[in-house]
Amino acid sequence: MSNIKTRILIAKPGLDGHDRGAKFIARALRDAGFEVIYTGLRQTPEAIASAAIQEDVQWVGLSCLSGAHNSLFPKVVEILKQRKAEDIKVFGGGVIPSDDIPGLKEAGIKEIFTPGATSKSVIDYINSN
């Protein structure tokens, strides 16, 4: 009867207005037994980092379909580090060209899930990291 849950924040930084994918992943993670905090659309990196810290999540999942991932994703990692919360792990998904993945990982994003990645792959990744 363990009461300990893994908490995950799902956020959409920037101006991208399509959230069906993010909501889909959020629901899949809930069905896998996680506590998922969904912050909605058009979040600034500051707002995402603040939320992550208040909610004391282990993971932040960022979704971006508008191409702004290269600037926005690393910004979230940076702010978390500034606020001494670099132990919160960040992963991302959305429309992200595979060429951009190494750069993002170098900036501190732990994993990127490109379109076509199954919810199972996300769940398995979180469970094993």
Place this chain on the structure above:
Amino acid sequence: MVQKILAGDIRSIARAITLAENEDYQAVELLRYLYPHTGRSYLVGITGPPGAGKSTLVDRMIAYYRKLGLKVAIIGIDPSSTFTGGALLGDRVRMQAHATDSGVFIRSMGSRGHLGGLAVATADSAKILDAAGYDIIIFETVGIGQSEIEVASQVDTTVLVTVPGLGDDIQVLKAGTMEIADIFVVNKADRDGVEKSVMAIEQLLSTWDMTEDDFIPPILKVTAKDNIGIGELAQAIEHHKKYLHDSGRFEIRRRNRAVTEVRTLILNQLDKWAHDKMTKDITTRDNIEEVYLKLIDPHTVAREALRELELETMWDKWGQGADGGG
């Protein structure tokens, strides 16, 4: 960590709430040190059926209290799935405008399906936020399961939010839920059916046995999304707070809260004991199988399982024999 929480450090507050939610032993120690620093915050519960617009209402209330220079904390509680244990916590979505305001702390909680667990997690997080200096702590719950009852026992003022057009409003609200309300809000008051909703609540109130000393719950018409009625709600809460202090009910309620807390902690442990007994003790498990096969009755099995605790049970009082007969 205690010093950091008293100084209002967000990370420490968040971590402490996690410990409390996880029923970590560190939380017990922490709370012991924080306890003397509590007692300043005012606790408000906001509850109602899904779709009533509670989160939007809370968002506007945050803005209102912030203008007065008050520090506000919100705990949004959503049900956890009893099957998967997971939860989708979406209250924050409507309040994210305040995400970077250092005077606002927003936390989402799953009900985690634990007997009385929600009341304990709620009470503990309230203490942490109280010690950290938040003036108002708002608990938002959906009227599903027992969460609103558990939370109502932990707060000073309970606000019940409903909307017009929920069919016959009052039938929709469960018995017991209505009685916990100190203030009624009919939200989305720009919709048709507002007067009908207000009348339905008035009718219900007229059936209550109230004396002159009792607080008569006001019924407020609010349109949260347009920021209409928020000031009136804050004033109604203030009015209720004054009533509680003037009538002495404030102290009575806080005393009752102490009783509820201790009782919940005791029941929590007993529930764990029972769960372990029924799943790990071979004799009890075998006996339960015999109940299923109709070879033995449940009372006898329960009585046997409880022997270990050496309590005087109802069966002892009735003087029944060990075989359950008589």
